[in-house]
Amino acid sequence: MPSLGADMTAGTLAKWCVAVGDTVSQGDIIAEVETDKGLIEVEVFDAGVVEKLLVPEGEKVPVGTALAEIGTGTGSATAAVTAAVTAAVTATVPATVPAAGPVPASVPGSIISAGASEVDLGGPMASPAVRRRAHELDVALDGVRGSGDHGRITLDDVRGVAETSAAPVALSDRVRISPYARRIAIGRGVDIAEVRGTGPGGAIQASDVLGAKVQAPSRPATPAERMQRAIAVAMTRANDEIPHYYVEQSVDMGNALAWLRETNASLSVSERLVSGVLVLRAVARALRKHKKLNATWQGAEAVPCEEIHVGLAVSLRGGGLVAPALRNTDEGSLSELMARMTDLVARARAGTLRSSEMTSATITLTSLGERGVESVTPIIFPPQVAIVGCGATAERPWVVDGQVVARPVMRVTLGADHRVSNGHQGARFLSALDRLLQEPEKL
Amino acid sequence: MTSDEIRATLLACLSDVAPEIADEEIEDDADLRDELDLDSMDILRWVQGIHKALGVEIPEDDYDKITTLGDAIAYVAARV
Numbered sequence: 001m002p003s004l005g006a007d008m009t010a011g012t013l014a015k016w017c018v019a020v021g022d023t024v025s026q027g028d029i030i031a032e033v034e035t036d037k038g039l040i041e042v043e044v045f046d047a048g049v050v051e052k053l054l055v056p057e058g059e060k061v062p063v064g065t066a067l068a069e070i071g072t073g074t075g076s077a078t079a080a081v082t083a084a085v086t087a088a089v090t091a092t093v094p095a096t097v098p099a100a101g102p103v104p105a106s107v108p109g110s111i112i113s114a115g116a117s118e119v120d121l122g123g124p125m126a127s128p129a130v131r132r133r134a135h136e137l138d139v140a141l142d143g144v145r146g147s148g149d150h151g152r153i154t155l156d157d158v159r160g161v162a163e164t165s166a167a168p169v170a171l172s173d174r175v176r177i178s179p180y181a182r183r184i185a186i187g188r189g190v191d192i193a194e195v196r197g198t199g200p201g202g203a204i205q206a207s208d209v210l211g212a213k214v215q216a217p218s219r220p221a222t223p224a225e226r227m228q229r230a231i232a233v234a235m236t237r238a239n240d241e242i243p244h245y246y247v248e249q250s251v252d253m254g255n256a257l258a259w260l261r262e263t264n265a266s267l268s269v270s271e272r273l274v275s276g277v278l279v280l281r282a283v284a285r286a287l288r289k290h291k292k293l294n295a296t297w298q299g300a301e302a303v304p305c306e307e308i309h310v311g312l313a314v315s316l317r318g319g320g321l322v323a324p325a326l327r328n329t330d331e332g333s334l335s336e337l338m339a340r341m342t343d344l345v346a347r348a349r350a351g352t353l354r355s356s357e358m359t360s361a362t363i364t365l366t367s368l369g370e371r372g373v374e375s376v377t378p379i380i381f382p383p384q385v386a387i388v389g390c391g392a393t394a395e396r397p398w399v400v401d402g403q404v405v406a407r408p409v410m411r412v413t414l415g416a417d418h419r420v421s422n423g424h425q426g427a428r429f430l431s432a433l434d435r436l437l438q439e440p441e442k443l
Numbered sequence: 444m445t446s447d448e449i450r451a452t453l454l455a456c457l458s459d460v461a462p463e464i465a466d467e468e469i470e471d472d473a474d475l476r477d478e479l480d481l482d483s484m485d486i487l488r489w490v491q492g493i494h495k496a497l498g499v500e501i502p503e504d505d506y507d508k509i510t511t512l513g514d515a516i517a518y519v520a521a522r523v
Contacts, residue, residue, distance in 0.1 A: 265503075269501075272503070342484060
């Protein structure tokens with residue numbers, strides 16, 4: 001079971017798309033998994049023959065659980081090959097990660113779009129066995145401090161949390177709670193006002209939350225509510241743990257829009273472009289020279305990503321938000337990118353995204369300009385280290401050759417992780433983005 | 444082609460873009476962007492659908508003439 005988000009600990013195997021004996025190729029959809037973010041298609045990245053389906057349809061299993069065995073068709077599949085997990089990890093580990101390193105069971109992710117990293121701020125590092133044990137003991141790995149190498153969570157860590165969750169507690173007369181504990185409380189739906197803290201001064205700790213009773217919901221949560229809960233958990237973590245900084249720039253969109261109008265006039269209706277694709281491409285191209293922003297946070301350091309996969313924030317009309325990745329956003333023609341973007345947005349809203357699209361974004365672009373807002377101050381999706389927000393393009397006074405004229409201006413905001421880059425570097429990125437949008441014909 | 448036939452076609456095209464929106468939710472004078480939460484890509488896909496279904500090409504400069512379903516019906520009726 002691949003992790004398709006920072007706080008995903010389990011998923012339900014909704015449907016097998018292959019049967020034993022089927023030959024699969026890289027990129028084939030082998031299963032559909034139901035998560036808080038909807039139904040996600042799981043791809044396989046190794047060619048072979050399906051030798052065994054290990055999880056029946058309808059069964060909920062922890063992240064890291066082997067789903068199927070893929071082999072040569074002679075029954076010689078490597079023991080417990082986790083097709084989906086292997087696939088997702090293979091697809092998302094950046095080239096800069098040493099190939100010889102151990103592949104973690106946790107494919108890290110963000111709430112919405114998981115990033116390309118081996119280890120991340122967003123997802124705890126733990127082996128499949130540890131995840132299984134945690135699931136059995138009802139321990140949320142998110143709140144467990146790992147004692148292993150680089151913070152990896154061990155079986156002892158899980159057992160320790162499970163044991164201390166039953167410890168006697170003293171009533172606190174005011175709510176003091178650690179960020180970890182608050183995050184777990186949100187994720188588990190625990191009312192912290194009802195939790196007794198055992199930390200210094202009665203502070204509520206993660207173990208307190210884990211030991212608290214979860215109020216039974218009066219009705220099952222809707223998919224939109226589950227998605228919002230996942231977003232809440234991840235955004236709370238991002239806000240707690242990532243030292244954001246922001247830089248903004250106003251960009252004259254006059255050249256871009258004039259070029260777009262002229263270009264669209266010469267294209268057939270089916271080939272028309274929207275301004276969003278220019279911004280998307282410009283963000284990707286600007287990252288080529290500002291690689292610190294195209295990286296993921298892995299444990300205690302940033303790891304640059306060689307390829308540029310911009311995640312596009314897509315609001316769902318029924319509620320919720322996803323940010324699937326457009327892989328290699330800086331490459332190919334604008335027409336190709338437009339077609340890919342149209343397809344991605346349609347599938348995001350139809351709930352037919354693929355696992356690789358949910359786990360490979362290296363930065364995110366969010367635009368609320370169409371709703372008229374002047375600017376956006378976005379929160380980074382872990383384990384990414386930057387996010388770009390665009391406001392509305394509107395006529396504003398602008399100085400051209402010493403004269404004040406009305407120009408279509410868009411406010412662009414970069415939110416970035418101060419552990420990885422600084423304001424000066426962020427400002428240079430925005431300047432590069434501005435320059436690129438002044439020459440749209442080169443995009 | 445009658446107005447009702449155009450309406451049915453435009454709604455079918457809109458349904459392709461935003462299947463979660465029920466036909467009965469759409470008032471003739473409702474601003475499609477605001478009321479149905481459509482963005483520029485949705486509008487483009489709708490325009491593409493109309494072109495494919497009815498052969499009516501709506502230039503970008505005319506997008507502000509099809510902001511409501513009623514406006515769009517009138518626009519298409521004049522050109523079909």
